[in-house]
Amino acid sequence: MARNNNEDINYAGRFGRALATISIVFCLILFLLWRLDNPRAETIRLAVIDKFVPNFNFLLTPLTTLQNIALDFRSYTDLFELNKELSKEIQQLKYWKEQAIQWEAKYAKLLDLNRVKLDLKLTYTTGIVLADSGSGFRQNVLINIGVKDGIKNGWAATDGLGLVGRVTGVGESTALVMLLTDTSSKLAVSIQPSGGKAIMQGDNTMFPTLELINNVDQIAAGDRVITSGDGQVFPKGLLIGRVVKDSTGRKRVSLAADYKRLAFLRVLRMVPIETVQESDVLIGTEIIKKDLSEDKDTLND
Amino acid sequence: MTNALWGQRLLYFLISLLFILWLIVPQNPLPQALPTPEFLLCFTLAIILRRPEALPVILIAIIFLFCDVLFNRPIGLWTAIVIIISEFAKTQYWRYKDSNFVTTWFFISFLSSVGIFLYMIVLDLLLVPQSNFWQYLIWALITILIYPFMFCLSFLIVGFDKQNYERPFVRKKI
Numbered sequence: 001m002a003r004n005n006n007e008d009i010n011y012a013g014r015f016g017r018a019l020a021t022i023s024i025v026f027c028l029i030l031f032l033l034w035r036l037d038n039p040r041a042e043t044i045r046l047a048v049i050d051k052f053v054p055n056f057n058f059l060l061t062p063l064t065t066l067q068n069i070a071l072d073f074r075s076y077t078d079l080f081e082l083n084k085e086l087s088k089e090i091q092q093l094k095y096w097k098e099q100a101i102q103w104e105a106k107y108a109k110l111l112d113l114n115r116v117k118l119d120l121k122l123t124y125t126t127g128i129v130l131a132d133s134g135s136g137f138r139q140n141v142l143i144n145i146g147v148k149d150g151i152k153n154g155w156a157a158t159d160g161l162g163l164v165g166r167v168t169g170v171g172e173s174t175a176l177v178m179l180l181t182d183t184s185s186k187l188a189v190s191i192q193p194s195g196g197k198a199i200m201q202g203d204n205t206m207f208p209t210l211e212l213i214n215n216v217d218q219i220a221a222g223d224r225v226i227t228s229g230d231g232q233v234f235p236k237g238l239l240i241g242r243v244v245k246d247s248t249g250r251k252r253v254s255l256a257a258d259y260k261r262l263a264f265l266r267v268l269r270m271v272p273i274e275t276v277q278e279s280d281v282l283i284g285t286e287i288i289k290k291d292l293s294e295d296k297d298t299l300n301d
Numbered sequence: 302m303t304n305a306l307w308g309q310r311l312l313y314f315l316i317s318l319l320f321i322l323w324l325i326v327p328q329n330p331l332p333q334a335l336p337t338p339e340f341l342l343c344f345t346l347a348i349i350l351r352r353p354e355a356l357p358v359i360l361i362a363i364i365f366l367f368c369d370v371l372f373n374r375p376i377g378l379w380t381a382i383v384i385i386i387s388e389f390a391k392t393q394y395w396r397y398k399d400s401n402f403v404t405t406w407f408f409i410s411f412l413s414s415v416g417i418f419l420y421m422i423v424l425d426l427l428l429v430p431q432s433n434f435w436q437y438l439i440w441a442l443i444t445i446l447i448y449p450f451m452f453c454l455s456f457l458i459v460g461f462d463k464q465n466y467e468r469p470f471v472r473k474k475i
Contacts, residue, residue, distance in 0.1 A: 016358065020388045023362045027384065030366075030377030035427050041376060048370050056322060063326045131325035133373050140373055142325075176373075184430040204336075204432040 042169055050171030053130055053142060060130065124158075124266045125149050130174065132262075139182040139202065140165070143265050146173045150269070156227075156234045157265045162256025163227065163240045164265055177265060180208055180240070180255060189240060189253075190228035194218040197228055200240065200253055207244060207252035221245050225253050235270060309355045312458050313348065317341055317364045325371055336440040339413065341368065342383060343444060343451035346390055346409050350398075352459045353391040361387055378423060382416045402452070410445040417441045 034041040053060070127143035145151055147170050155167045157177045165185065169176035178185055185202040191213070198213040213219060223243040229236025241255040320340055341364065348356055365380040390412060397405050421437045 017388075020358045020384060023358050024381050024384050027362065027366070027377040027381035031375055031381065034376040035429070045370050045373070045376065052371070053325075059319075059322055060326055063323055067326055131371075133325070183432050204436060 046169045046171045046174070046176060049142060049176070050146070050174050053174060054144075057130075123269045125151065125269065126264055126266050127175070128264060129262050139179040139185075139204065140168070141177050141179065141262055141265070143175050143177060143267070144173065145267065146171045146175045148173055151175045151267055152270075154233065155270050156238060156268045158238065158268065159257040159262060159264070160266055161239065161258075163234070163238045164257045164259075164262065166233070167267060175267070177267075179259070181206060181259070187233065187240075188228045188230040189225050191219055191243060192224040192226060194223065197230070200225065205252075206259060207246065207254055210243065210251040210253060213251065216251075219243060219251065221251075235268065238268075306355060309352065309458050310357070310360055313356060314360065314364065316454070316457065317344070320344070321364075321368055321371060335443060336436055338440070338443040338447040339417075340447060340451060341365070342386075342413055342416070343409065343448045344454060345383070345387055346412060347448065347452045347455040348458055349387055349390045350394065350405055350409070351455065353394045355459065356387070358384060358388065375424065375429060379420060382420055386412050386416045406445075406448055406452075409448050413444050413448075414441045417444065 125145055127145035127149075129141050130144050131142040133140050143157075151167060151170050153167055153170055157164045157167060163180065165177045165179040165182070167175050168178040179202070180187065180200065181202040181204060183202055183204055185200075185208070187200045189198055189200045189210070190196070191198060191210075194215060196213055196215040196219055198210045200208050201211050202208045210225075221242075221244050225240040225243060227234040227236060227238040227240060239256050241253045241257075244252050244254045246252055324337060324340075345356060345361060345364075362380055362384055365383050366377065368374070369376045369379055390408075393408070397408060417437055417440055421431070421434070424431055
């Protein structure tokens with residue numbers, strides 16, 4: 001095969017080369033800015049998404065419907081299996097229902113005995129999932145509620161049963177929810193019934209890992225994992241899932257939320273928890289200091 | 302001729318847009334355990350190796366920057382890598398324009414793997430939280446596997462004229 005340099009020059013002329021170099025440099029600068037000033041870059045990203053995604057709802061909706069049809073078709077094939085399992089499960093549920101009724105009665109009685117003042121209940125806003133991350137490397141979803149609905153960064157999102165993730169970005173009418181399976185998702189959890197503390201970290205699989213468990217020997221597969229409320233990221237006691245062990249013996253969490261079908265997300269409005277940090281601090285120390293320094297100034301004069 | 306060229310560009314833009322939308326639709330039908338293959342990279346390279354003049358750098362840059370923003374990827378890095386790969390592929394066009402499908406496939410596999418591992422290495426060097434090596438390997442593999450489909454799709458853009466569909470399968474005698 002003879003080398004033909006003429007064509008080479010035709011398809012990427014001097015002008016083309018310069019343009020390519022400029023765009024590569026431009027992209028690399030963008031990337032560096034993203035790395036150095038991450039919060040601002042993420043704000044810009046959200047602004048773009050906020051503009052773009054709602055405008056394409058007319059296309060997104062039919063696409064979603066098409067995908068759902070495909071998914072439904074797949075699930076029909078599992079229907080028979082499912083039926084068998086369900087009837088088994090119903091049996092078990094009946095038992096639990098009985099149990100729950102008994103507990104409820106007991107609980108009401110105890111509350112009455114105690115006259116406990118209950119915590120202000122968490123209120124929530126529900127949003128519809130507009131889009132997901134599109135690649136397996138970032139795990140987040142976009143929901144259709146944002147600043148307009150009073151959503152704030154850091155609030156927890158659940159699917160009604162289990163924790164799904166947390167709000168990491170808010171646009172005017174959209175919010176980005178980072179799922180627990182994302183690699184940068186770290187969360188302090190508590191494992192019941194032993195009460196152990198651990199850090200749950202996402203690793204892009206459906207089963208986030210449990211790290212830094214403080215009482216490894218007391219933890220067995222099947223234990224419940226709930227938020228511990230440490231670090232005040234999330235309210236205490238939200239259900240996350242159950243402990244499972246993978247083939248290498250590493251402890252992971254099987255999430256209670258149905259990640260395969262995230263259609264609606266509940267964002268919990270969080271009232272910041274007030275804590276007492278130091279014992280007796282004089283209120284307004286800064287003002288007094290300022291006054292003193294001003295006094296000094298006047299003396300010097 | 303120029304009109305046809307602009308038609309191809311517009312078509313490329315629209316198809317890419319549809320791909321992006323299809324990928325960000327919730328409840329992605331692909332299993333979550335697998336990373337999503339890089340459809341657009343394969344699609345772009347498939348077109349470049351048959352009609353290098355159809356895709357200007359700016360068009361590729363716009364599409365991929367858009368992907369970066371919407372897919373929550375680090376902004377700019379993947380775009381830069383894709384531009385480098387596609388420009389390189391353009392310079393190699395003369396070498397592959399007469400070769401058969403499998404040879405082209407090997408070349409594309411090489412390009413996309415290099416791109417993906419470059420991406421991984423740069424992110425690792427800049428200490429961006431990452432998933433592990435195996436997931437990148439799987440990503441590269443399924444991207445390679447998806448190429449034949451994207452190749453078929455590229456007919457939509459470069460057309461069905463005889464020269465075009467004979468070219469990739471039949472090795473011409475020199």
